[in-house]
Amino acid sequence: MALNPFVRTLSLVGFDAFASGQGLNPADMLRRASLPQDSPRQQDGIIPYRRYCELLQLCTAQSGNASFGLQYGLFQGIDVFGELFYLIRNVGTVGDALAELRANYFLYNGAADISFELDGDIARLGYLVNDCEIPGVRQAEELACGVGVQLLRALAGTGWRPRTVRLRHPPLGDEEVYRRVLGVRPVFAARCPELEFDASVLSLPLAAADARLHQLIAEHIARMERLPADELPSYVRQLLRSLLPSGRASVEKVADCMAVNPRTLQRRLEQEGISFQHLLDETRQEMARRYLDDSSISMAQIAGLLGYSDASGFNRAFNRWFGISPLKWQKNHASNRQPRLLRSRQANLGR
Template structure:
């Protein structure tokens, strides 16, 4: 699965206001990139990195701003790290903060690597995606450099500037525009994408360091699953929960959201000893137990939330799953829904 990496939706931090300032309609751009609009409010969601790059490409084209990715990264700054920023900001030194970030980067980004290399008195904070043939990757790498610059200025002080900003691609716009945005002209067509700076800054102490707070946040982050290509069923379940109410929870739609073909998705799920239909049934069974606990949700509404066109189709599926009718299941489970369910059933009679 290395060819299908994922990132957390926290990567969309600040997208709504920034896109609007670029003259774009954020929700429309997300939908065109096959990204779920609700992910703007759910930073823990999992997105396809390929579709995220597609979003940056579409935004660049529609805004006519060749530096959309770079400026978006500068806009996001340290906010894009969420709770992880408080973890790294409570280490002892700038170097400790960067090493902590490198060690935990896979919590939020499984598609790329953050690395810190030292050669004599020069340090390189670099960013490299696993896949190199992705449309929009240049936008993503410039975004990462923008975030990296803001991170270093937060850790080392606002006046801090790198000795060089390196980008692996050719300029996407006039070099003067880069200098205007970064106060430095990047080195293009370089071997790496990242920031080059004097290694002495790594020893600089952080004023806000708190070992107790660092430990508390570390324990919190330890409960977050690292993005792994072995967790494909979990990604599918999440997408199904997002897509079921719209009635679009098909294998074609899910595969599109994950930037894979339906056949490839089925093959990878088979390697995990499951299938799309099995995950769809399991997700619906999990959700229906929750929905039926809420008396104010009518039976037609439950059917709709699970992606069924009508109550009768839902009822047949429910009987197949649990071996009893919805009303009988509610009685057995001690859920007091019978009057409401009966009213719904009467309404459906011709």
């Protein structure tokens, strides 16, 4: 199970529009959940999973809609995955896509895992939360089911429907609402939230699936092909911010996300007078300063979010970058003592 209790702010995509449609004031709901008001428009930040669940619970109570989480998930659909959606793209089958989702879900959510199982002619896609006692987690689990339904509709065709939907908890509202929005009445008090469906769907080739899915993939690849050279470093930084918490922020992984060869990526960066290692260090420094501003995040958690295996590795890197320990910097920050800037690009490239 995942141990990082944070999720990307991308998990709030579409929140302003959906909450407004439910008669809520989005900014007020975010404030009451102690979340920044610009969170729904920031894809690269992180928020505590506990506060994310608290937000869903507050919205449920304030709107009077017991199915708030489920309907919000259906509203978000595949947009909630952001760049992760391109990691699960492939030229194979629906089954390949779901396997990629399971393998890479940690890039999006550090507080839950995806399960994907085969049992004869039955397939199951589940959502496993590390801490099942968090207030509001039931809404989060129903939201995940809604997103899962929309993902499979995108992969297998809009006519896809689950054979069974299982939820860990009793009905949160009228069971008829579940049947209406999901197309099936869920099984409650189950072992874990999951979608059960015919395994034959897994062999469907993506080329014969949803046209929108392939249009998005084509647009992404085309974007990479025509990406201006001066925009390349910013795009790499964006991917690094997503990949660092997984500890897999390598040039190979970034290149894979961009659908280019690692050597090609390194050569294009060098043409811009910058190295991949410099971008990695620069991104880690930026994120470290931001996380150190939040006293609720421990040093061990910061180390994990930056892709280090332990806090000592993070401490050594921070000292090398700024000549000061992260703890001392955090204590001095109140008096506006800022770490010195990165060395010049040329200095880094000349190492």
